[in-house]
Amino acid sequence: MKKNKPKYNQIIEAAVEVIAENGYHASQVAKIAGKAGVADGTIYLYFKNKEDILVSVFEEKMGQFIEKIANAIRDKNNAVEKLYTLIEMHFRQLSEDHHLAVVTQLELRQSDKELRLKINHALKPYLAVIDDIIKEGIEEKVFRDNLNIPLVRQMIFGTMDEIVTNWVMKEQKYDLTSQTPDAHAFITDGLSLKMS
Amino acid sequence: MKKNKPKYNQIIEAAVEVIAENGYHASQVAKIAGKAGVADGTIYLYFKNKEDILVSVFEEKMGQFIEKIANAIRDKNNAVEKLYTLIEMHFRQLSEDHHLAVVTQLELRQSDKELRLKINHALKPYLAVIDDIIKEGIEEKVFRDNLNIPLVRQMIFGTMDEIVTNWVMKEQKYDLTSQTPDAHAFITDGLSLKMS
């Protein structure tokens, strides 16, 4: 978050709203400028081009997203609890900001390959947080020690991501956060019946 | 599959190739017509509009995709084996058709919300197959009976989808099919260390 750059943040917030309301391809720079209350040209004092707005939107929002999750996890005592908190915070944050959920789950994915790569890059720190939890769980001997970490991380992220996308596509008609226990159970224990 | 409509299939196949080679946004109708060996106008004798081509591509390919998986599953004896086969076939089919993998995992996702909904609709039969396996596993008492089936199905699909997408984005540098055991283990048993 660039401090003391009110216009920068105005534009970022306006971009999220405009994309959520109009869809990715109907999000003209003029519309963003209008909602941000600045002239079209002013956009280009703060962003290199339209793509730069979109990447910045993702970076800013993702930065805040990760920071909140990292904070919430910090005082948890073990990997299982941390994982639970991560899932819950992931769901809750998107649940509380419908605009952001639409933008990250649907609209920003319509961007082309180059932009997608930049967006994926902004996702790296989040994936690292997941990796750390997996490693901690292995050390604590609550997770198996033969886990393929990158693959497991993909599966955890894929699981949460698909749940959120379905929720967004169903127009957020049900409560997302309450899916946390089931999602957590699936990730830790899978589908299997526990043997006694 | 429309039978006895050779041009229809020519256009579908051309569309997959053009999208895989050029990317979604660089796939003009004229390019598809060119590769299919027909005039631009001819496209509109077989498809309502460009979106109709893309939806049809997905429907045709998804139909074949599901049929093969359904066939392979039919003679498996229990839910665990069926699930294993489903995952393996999912990975293998995309592994063997790189064009299709690029198109389904990356390019078609760049379409707008409306088209995405239609594509999701074509996915329904596949999701039903997954649902059936889950139900069967519950009946066989190898899966827990308190599973939220739609949620679990999303998680299974999300897990596989994310693995495939990562593989495509890493330019298919490693073997996808060999990820099957780990993916299957994650889905059935989660991360937890099994107690003896």
Add this chain to the structure above:
Amino acid sequence: MKKNKPKYNQIIEAAVEVIAENGYHASQVAKIAGKAGVADGTIYLYFKNKEDILVSVFEEKMGQFIEKIANAIRDKNNAVEKLYTLIEMHFRQLSEDHHLAVVTQLELRQSDKELRLKINHALKPYLAVIDDIIKEGIEEKVFRDNLNIPLVRQMIFGTMDEIVTNWVMKEQKYDLTSQTPDAHAFITDGLSLKMS
């Protein structure tokens, strides 16, 4: 001149008129299309981009310009007469097509360096015609044999060009063709008083 391409020629002629009437920088593609009676997009079926229109205008017009001069010169018997005819035809052709004169003398010179180089390239055949006359005059021993041909050609072209440009800038208020004898006299004899 591309034959049997009526739209091609319509666009070329429209471009000359639009540039002459509005000036180089106010010559939008839309204006040219409008005057040519075609849709904006049609322009791009015949020309790669706007620059291509402008280069083509110059090439087409210069081709006709040179051809007429070459024809007129062919049956002249000596270098002095040929030079006289070249000057007269140069002046007359621009005199008879005011639009073309404005475009070549004023408007097209506002183009950037790259376009200027392409335009200069189209001028080469004309400069070769001048060179040939100079060489012929030397062989006929009516011109000095120590002439620096490229330099002399520049001087001849520069002389004519400056006269035409001045005439265009003075809004063609006087007769250009009647400057031929004086221009010819200057080029052949310079300023000096002939000694007896």
Add this chain to the structure above:
Amino acid sequence: MKKNKPKYNQIIEAAVEVIAENGYHASQVAKIAGKAGVADGTIYLYFKNKEDILVSVFEEKMGQFIEKIANAIRDKNNAVEKLYTLIEMHFRQLSEDHHLAVVTQLELRQSDKELRLKINHALKPYLAVIDDIIKEGIEEKVFRDNLNIPLVRQMIFGTMDEIVTNWVMKEQKYDLTSQTPDAHAFITDGLSLKMS
């Protein structure tokens, strides 16, 4: 030259450099301000608008250009020598200031009709100097007395101008000043072989 206006001259010099280095169309006011070491807005304390900068550049430089030629000519005894000196000085001054040569011969000509008229106006005093030499030559009876003075002046200027432009376009690969004798010979004697 506005005396005691250091910023005025800074801006003029910066403009010449920026235009020579970047070309006419890439010479934004901001770039000129940057090179001059002043704020964008400061430009408008000294110049009415961008066109005014360019006209002033030409006027300032042309004033110095003419003054030097006028000084050099003053102590020559006859028209032929004065003409020789004028040509030599014309070539030498542009030869010694490549930036200025590029700006006057190529870049400033890309301006629109209105600006070109103002630039031509600044050229008037120079053309008057040429006129005076022609008149003096006629009086001295070394030039013909039936010369059309404005036309002859255009031809002399056009000759020199075309030579300089060619030299600039050939990227100044050869020596310009040494073209003086040939240019002078062409102007005084034309192409004709002298009769004895």
Add this chain to the structure above:
DNA sequence: AATGAATGAGGTTTCATTCAT
């Protein structure tokens, strides 16, 4: 059934100029 020439709407970005400080 097939063609392909023609259409025309729509948006990102630059940059000269202003004016509050």
Add this chain to the structure above:
DNA sequence: AATGAATGAAACCTCATTCAT
């Protein structure tokens, strides 16, 4: 006198779709 952040108009080109042949 000097600053520099903010303004906002303006145009090239692409490409899905049509329709006369």
